[in-house]
Amino acid sequence: MEKTISHLPHKASPVLVKQANIFADLPAKLIGDFQQEFQLNEWHKGDYFNSALLTQRFFVIIEGQVEIKQSNPETGREATLDMLYAGDCFDLIVLLDDQPHDVIVSPLTTVKLLSVKLETMRQWLWTYPEFNKQFMPYLAQKMREKEELASSLILHNVATRLSRVILKHINKIKFYISGKEDEQQHIVNGLNDDTLARMSGTVRQIVNKQLQLWKKDGTIDKKRNQLIIKDLEALEEEAKYTQTLSNAPFTNSQPRNKS
Structure with missing residues (x-):
């Protein structure tokens, strides 16, 4: 209630x-x-x-x-x-x-x-x-x-829209943990499949399918209500950003602050 x-x-x-x-x-x-x-x-x-x-x-x-x-x-x-x-x-x-x-x-x-x-x-x-x-x-x-x-919503497919949603989120939060060989693995908490579907203009089943594909190729690791971004560059490539926006995700050349 x-x-x-x-x-x-x-x-x-x-x-x-x-x-x-x-x-x-x-x-x-x-x-x-x-x-x-x-x-x-x-x-x-x-x-x-x-x-x-x-x-x-x-x-x-x-x-x-x-x-x-x-x-x-x-x-x-x-x-x-x-x-x-x-x-x-x-x-x-x-x-x-x-x-x-x-x-x-x-x-x-x-x-x-x-x-x-x-x-x-x-x-x-x-x-x-x-x-x-x-x-x-x-x-x-x-x-x-x-x-x-x-x-x-009009110009891009679900994979591009979903990658942009995730990148925007981690750019706002700027939270990561150290992985193998001190790689920075960004954490996305609290955004379940339903929430990601609402944010990217699709349905939960399609979001889940895309996340599983990214998990299979090593881009992310998916746990309950948590995504661990293992390959940030792959996600940035999927997002297809053509210009630097005021809220665009950071690139590997920008500093990342650990919270």
Whole structure:
């Protein structure tokens, strides 16, 4: 049975506010002013979120992962609209047009968030040019991600779409373990076949078939709700990236930070 999310009435600290991409480089005084308006929330996997709250408050993720999805009530089929990580915020659509947004907000892990009244967030954007200057590139990045998702669904096969989903995830998480001869093997936790299918616009059976093919040729190792990426270059080749995007996966020449 789904639980209802609990909104903890805690105030946020300036340190927490700076963890969000859109606030990170603001002057200390402005962050200090902003933090007085934020509330600290904590959600857990399986918690129920009433999407009507998106017309009241604006949310920023500090820790954890949140899946934004929509479903067809007639078929029960679901599609992932966005996967959000620490530093991301939502709902940008409601912020811009002030209209209800029929989405399912699903915490995939324990999630810590900051929230602020939606009207306050809009007022900040209108009042502070330095904040607007940081917000617009983030908005553009999210628009590019949506463009990439739409084009991938039309232009690329399942293997390419799935490889891009996995690469984007490990680029966001940047977590790996040492394998044989100190090889870096990236770990993908919490994304089961159903979730990967929603993210890549297909069904679980096809995702499972592709993962088994990659397991057979040594690209990945698959365990319950966990993928171990053993051959990152093979996955990058499958993804067929032709340009470096702001959220594109790192290459072997880029530094990889162990968490």
